[in-house]
Amino acid sequence: MTCAAGDEDDPFPVDDGLFADTFSQDTVYSLMGQELKIRQVFGANLGVAAPVWEAALQLCGYLEQQSVEVRGQRVIELGAGTGLVGILAARLGAVVTLTDLPLALPQLQANVSANMPSSGWPSSPPSVLPLSWGEDHMNFPSDWDLVLCADIIYLPETYPLLVETLAHLCKSGAVVYLSSKIRKEHQTPRFYEECLLSRFNVELVHRDDNQNINIYRASLRKD
Template sequence: MSCFMNDDDPFPADECLFADTFSQESIYQLMGQELKITQLFGANLGVAAPVWESAIQLCRYFEKQRVEWRGRRVIELGAGTGVVGIVAARLGAVVTLTDLPATLPSLEANVRANAPAGGWPSAPPRVLPLSWGEDHAEFPSDWDLVVGADTVYLPETYPRLVDTLVHLCQKKAAVYLSSKMRNEHQTPSFFEEHLPRRFHVQLVDRDHSQNINIYRASLRKGR
């Protein structure tokens, strides 16, 4: 069976993606690491199944910035296939990968498939469920980095995402969010209206050809 996915649409457009569960394995070279990522398509995963280009762009941005990962505490929101967090863990970060419960089995499988032959430099990534605006208080607030790729596409989740970020950033974590700027999903409004109410927000990178922006945010004092 041949299926097609349109990367410009946050929801798989071809009905065959939901007819049966099927997988696709891809190799990525990111930040000097080779990742083998399985994308498991099916009705339960939806937008969490593919590797979105915004995740690739975020990894490339971090590589250009020569980010030092070893020992840094990193949490990824809406991790999906786990690309960003897994690369960070392979480079020595202490990583927690989060997403909705249905996504976790495939996320855990990708973590296992990408364990370095000599073991994880700091610790194996933790994989935990996190529903924005509901159970974020169960997580600590002392992260160094909070990252997310293509997490901004459902307007009804925007206030809950901001609330979650506020909790996670109480100890001055830096937030990096990479997103395709979809006007039809009001993505610009999140970065121009919702997030700035609680955070200082800076556009740090833009890929015009992919219409992908990367933002850095830090919690406003006294908020």
């Protein structure tokens, strides 16, 4: 992966006032045969939504290694941040909805626009929508095929809200893939061993000891 400089056709305007007093970094990621230009905007109060986290790259790698079918699948990404994972799925032919808190949506939408293939999106342009866990998930359908989550397990007070949201999204049998850096200080193990396990069947499918990242596959229990 390499860093890329802006050009005359830069889809991210720098003088529109949206990201005043900020700086950004453009990186081109080569993933699953696709080249994605992702802008990370720092200093815009985006916090953890600004960077591309290693757990997102690991999730993309896992989907490729395991040949997880995404073409034609209905996919929703939670806490999408820069949108790397969901945009990749859309480039591969999935029907994708990217969600995050409202503050992160301009960055998400800009990255979606920057990564539209020259021939157009294989299925449809990714939707970018606000979603606050445990609050407005009922505005979303429950007929997804895949729910993707990359490094969103770090605030213990949100864990019950996230489980409630996941349970709604998975009513029709969606499979959830969650990629997480295991931060004991943030009680990440408790989320998987207690909170998620209370409603879902959970399986550890990949472990990277060097990065301390786990990938889990989960499905809603029908009891």
